[in-house]
Amino acid sequence: MPYRCTRVSKDAEPGDPVGVVVLTHDERHLRRKLLHLTNDDVIMLDLKEPVVLDHGDLLMIDGAEGYVEVVAAEEQLLEIKARDALHQMQLAWHLGNRHLAAQIDPDRILIERDHVIKAMLEGLGAVVQEVVEPFSPVHGAYHGHGGHGHHDH
Incomplete structure (x- = not known):
């Protein structure tokens, strides 16, 4: 019978990890x-x-002092590099305007691979290359606020 988890934690409680689950962004x-x-x-x-x-994140095992660790899987992504900070903000605006999940780091943006978006970004002057690494995009504005994750236009 499988373990049952009904809580998520950022910090480990006493006990040993039962295992690791590796999940893509969508699977998380x-x-x-x-x-x-x-x-x-x-x-x-x-x-x-x-x-x-x-x-x-840690999935806490019910009725036991144990947990399962969540690991972000490596995914096929596009790494976007801008000329400067203003250019990066402009590129981020274009991605947000298309409702694309994006991981925004100080010196780059990561998105899921899409050849049409890649061509658009290169047309806007970005340097775009394919990479394979974990993907942790910014959560939407309605994440964790009891909403269903979407907004009206």
Whole structure:
């Protein structure tokens, strides 16, 4: 029978990790799901409401002093480099205007691969290259506010 998890924590409680679950960005948006650990164990995640799990979050095992660590999977992404800070803000605006998930770092932006968006960004003067690494985009403005994650236009 799989372990059952109904809580998420940022800090480990006493006990040993039961295992690690590696999930892509899209797979880290969930409420209830069977998760397959890297050691071939299975856990049942059953949360009260949907969450976005971050790299390093801990799924607390019910009735035990243990947890499962969440690891962000490597994904096929585009790394976007701008000429300067103002150019990066302009590029981020164009991506946001298209409602694209984006990880915004001080010196770059990461998005999921899309050849049409890549051509647009290069046309705007960005240097764009394909990379494979974990993806942790910025959460939307309505994340964690009881809403359904969308807004009206």
